[in-house]
Amino acid sequence: MRILVCNDDGINAPGLLALAHELCSFGQVTIAAPDVERSAASNSLTLAHPLRVREVSFPAPVERAYAISGTPADCAKIALSTLLPEKPDLVVSGINCGPNMCVDIFYSGTVAAAFEGAFRGILSVSVSLDTYSSQDDFSVAACWALRCIRLLVDKKVEPARVYNVNVPCIAETEIKGIKVTRTGKIDYREEYDHRRDPYGRSYYWIKGNPEIVDNSPECDIVAVKAGYVSLTPLQPDMTDFVTYNALGAKLSNS
Numbered sequence: 092m093r094i095l096v097c098n099d100d101g102i103n104a105p106g107l108l109a110l111a112h113e114l115c116s117f118g119q120v121t122i123a124a125p126d127v128e129r130s131a132a133s134n135s136l137t138l139a140h141p142l143r144v145r146e147v148s149f150p151a152p153v154e155r156a157y158a159i160s161g162t163p164a165d166c167a168k169i170a171l172s173t174l175l176p177e178k179p180d181l182v183v184s185g186i187n188c189g190p191n192m193c194v195d196i197f198y199s200g201t202v203a204a205a206f207e208g209a210f211r212g213i214l215s216v217s218v219s220l221d222t223y224s225s226q227d228d229f230s231v232a233a234c235w236a237l238r239c240i241r242l243l244v245d246k247k248v249e250p251a252r253v254y255n256v257n258v259p260c261i262a263e264t265e266i267k268g269i270k271v272t273r274t275g276k277i278d279y280r281e282e283y284d285h286r287r288d289p290y291g292r293s294y295y296w297i298k299g300n301p302e303i304v305d306n307s308p309e310c311d312i313v314a315v316k317a318g319y320v321s322l323t324p325l326q327p328d329m330t331d332f333v334t335y336n337a338l339g340a341k342l343s344n345s
């Protein structure tokens with residue numbers, strides 16, 4: 092199994108190290124990660140600057156590790172098209188410090204890097220831990236990520252998808268198992284903090300204070316809060332087929 096591992100927290104992130112360690116027991120791992128943290132970069136690409144690719148030593152038995160002066164999508168894209176000698180069997184992105192559920196998946200660089208794999212028909216997995224402290228232990232989440240990956244490979248699931256994994260940040264013994272979920276629904280309240288700088292000029296700082304507005308147990312965020320590892324299949328084709336058909340029918344009648 093040849094595995095490309097990416098992330099958005101950067102080459103030195105503890106979540107990347109834990110994930111790479113775990114995946115080395117499953118296949119040959121190559122890392123392509125941003126040289127600095129690039130969280131919330133979504134699928135953005137670097138167009139106006141050159142990409143610097145630096146091979147670095149990495150504290151896990153990986154084949155190669157590259158630190159790249161780009162976004163998570165840049166990293167996955169250049170690895171898949173240029174750096175890797177052949178197409179990998181698996182792309183895994185993470186482990187992100189912070190959950191990637193509900194509408195947040197649109198902003199996530201972690202999920203975006205995995206989508207670069209799905210765009211090319213490769214089985215792709217994004218992994219996030221439900222904590223905002225990089226001091227927390229990522230090894231339990233890495234172990235659950237590998238369990239999810241083994242399941243997806245064994246069950247021969249549709250490869251051209253992102254399987255978005257979110258792990259609760261609780262003791263290993265408290266985790267109830269893997270639950271297949273759909274993306275949930277949250278509303279952000281008080282999204283921006285309005286402050287003043289030392290010169291009296293006002294500025295804003297985005298902050299996250301989400302409120303769950305759909306408490307259905309099959310939602311990703313509800314499952315994680317209940318102690319499950321959430322596994323949500325995401326597709327690159329964003330067409331809404333119900334509306335596509337309804338709109339087609341409406342327009343053909345007018």
Ligand code: MN
Pocket residue numbers: 099100129130131187188189201
């Ligand atoms: Mn991140």
